[in-house]
Amino acid sequence: MSTRTLAAPASGGGTARAAGPTALPRRRAGAGLDRALAVLTGLAALFIVGIVAVIVGNIVIFGWRTVTWEFLAAAPRQGMTAGGIFPAIFGTVALVFLMIVALVPLGVGAAVYLSEYARPTSRFTQLVRFSVNNLAGVPSIVFGLFGLGFFVQFLGRGIDRGLGLDVVWGQPALVWAALTLALLNLPVVIVTAEEALSAVPREMREASIALGATRWQTVRHVLLPQALPGILTGAILSVSRGAGEVAPILFTGAAYFLPYLPASPTDQFMELGYHIFVLATQSPDVDATKPLLYGTVLVLLLLTLLLNLTAILIRSRMRARLAGRR
Amino acid sequence: MSAGPLTEPGPAAPGHSATLRRLRASGRSALRVREAVIQGALRAAAVAAVAGIVLILVFVLREAFPVLFDPETRKEAGLHALTATAMWQPVGDVPKYGVLPLFVGTLKVALVAMLFAVPLGVMAAVFTSEFAPYRLREALKPVVEVLAGIPSVVLGFFALIVLASWLQALTGAVSRLNALNAGVAVGIGVLPTIYSLCEDSLAAVPRSYREASLALGASPWQTAWFVTLPAAGVGVTAAILLGLARAIGETMIVLMASGNAAIVSPSLLDSARTLSATIAAELAEVVVGSPHYSVLFFLGAILFLVTFVINAAAAVLVTRLRRKLRGA
DSSP states (O other), rough: OOHHHHHHHHHHHHHHHHHHHSOOOOTTTHHHHHHHHHHHHHHHHHHHHHHHHHHHHHHHHHHTOOHHHHHHSEEETTTTEEEHHHHHHHHHHHHHHHHHHHHHHOOOOOOOIIIIITTTOOOOHHHHHHHHHHHHHHHHHHHHIIIIIIIIIIHHHHHHHHHOHHHSSSSOHHHHHHHHHHHHHHHHHHHHHHHHHHHHHHHHHHHHHHOOOHHHHHHIIIHHHHHHHHHHHHHHHHHHHHHHHHGGTTTTOOOOOOSSOSSSTTTBBOOOHHHHHHHHSSSSOOOHHHHHHHHHHHHHOOOOOOOHHHHHHHHHHHHHHHHHOO | OOSSSSSSOOOOOOTOOOOHHHHHHHHHHHHHHHHHHHHHHHHHHEEEEEEEEHHHHHHHHHHHHHHHOOOHHHHHHHHHHHOSSOOEESSSOOOOOOOHHHHHHHHHHHHHHHHHHHHHHHHHHHHIISSSSSHHHHHHHHHHHHHHOHHOOOHHIIIIIHHHHHHHHOOSSSSSSSSSHHHHHHHHHHHHHHHHHHHHHTTSHHHHHHHHHHTTTTOOHIIIIIIIIHHHHHHHHHHHHHHHHHHHHOHHHHHHHBBBOOOOOTTOOOOBBHHHHHHHHHHGGSOOTTHHHHHHHHHHHHHHHHHHHHHHHHHHHHHHHHHHHHOO
16 A cells, blocks of 8 residues: 555656656757747636636626625515515525435435446446436526426426316426426536545445445445545535526526515525526616626625535545545 | 345354244345345436436427427428528517527527637647646646636626627627627637546546657657647547537527527627527417427427437547547
């Protein structure tokens, strides 16, 4: 173990590769081209950094004045040209919470099955992987169509008919939007959880089984605790994505404006991303709305960026730990 | 991982009473049942991923079906009606469902997005993997992850409020919101996809390739251009394809930044309406089951199938790349 750890830096591609260009004689033909390509590609990288800086900077500069406690805690007033965004924040949190409740057991369960139970080369495993890959590529608006066609029209209507209710479930609602987002984020959770599980050393499984633990006991008491950071990363990334996606909830539950907070899963809800869309495109008075708009964008941006940052930190820590172990 | 039962009972120790043995056996079988139930539940979770993609296909197609097979709907919005006119005016006394402008709009926006994002993303990836010192490389990745984490509605907002004015000042376009504006914004949105996947496949090229090239006297740019990039070429192509699929399906950015006028025009400075934005803008208002409703689902089904094919092609390429590099 220790010799391998010591050997790792020497064989690391990074340092050797970085040293490559500078180690070569400079006065050869093509040295000018070398520099030109390095500069050109470097400018491309710099340009991307510039884009990020401009977008984030613009939003922070024009948004930070608006974001006060009152803005966060009050409801919109005067046709959404004044007041705050509390209902949108509440709706977003409720939406993401419901999504996580459905998403994490399903995603982690699928990952455990793929990594610990299924034979890696079986047709079933390949089919699941194919599905996960393609699910990740489905446009978000198609998820919205699916949410309306399946959850609202088929499942919701079906429940209403089955229970002899008037329209309760068969309309756009918090629960349907949450389930639509859960399906959208399923690949994120499965992939990250599987990666985390496969990073747990084989010896741990063998030790547990040698002690007489069953396969599930091994999963439950050895593998899942070890893989927790990875699972958490996936969950946080999906929360961040769930909070920012608007297209899937357009027809499955998001409301333009509501004078009350959602009290049940069958209620509609306001949401930060959708609120931004509404303020930006449907406002009767653009200039009056602009500070509110920038404030709302800043809140959503901070929310998603902080979540992403947390996920990145957890993941890099996990990877560093694994690198140390190998 | 390992197949077969993990808790094979050993021979019972001598001196155990029959009762104890029976108790143990029942405990074991209860355990075995529990294991089987749990395994079934986990398998069901894995099936859910498969069911998800199948249900999406089935239910989007189900609502789109009338366009092809319902005589009432076909009269107003059958395939003939969709292609006979170049006008998209679904609301009115005589609704017109000509889809041509929507396809033109989608292609224009996707084209601009790719022209913007591919050179930038590929070059930045080459810089990261071939030229950047280690520290700079590690600093660049989080920046791109930040960009990847910005919700598309925020990019749409930025394109609508800020970028559109800048581009209008630059180009003198008559309509502030146009295909160019939406395309650049979508390009920013797909940059992280293209960059990250390119960078991954460049980094996966074995170091021996580069060393061999350098040892033969090739310069670093020759190595990057003639050795590393071609070796990762399949991965780069896959990255571009995945970016393209995302650009075609992107919704909120185009809905906010393209102006949404359904016109057939070759100019990038004219307003454009894409398939995705049309669905997003109109579906909430239509009567469930009406021809307009079916047509919107039909457009969604096309969007689904197109992106599905592009993604599948990219997946095939990635598998091939992996096999090739493993063989090397």
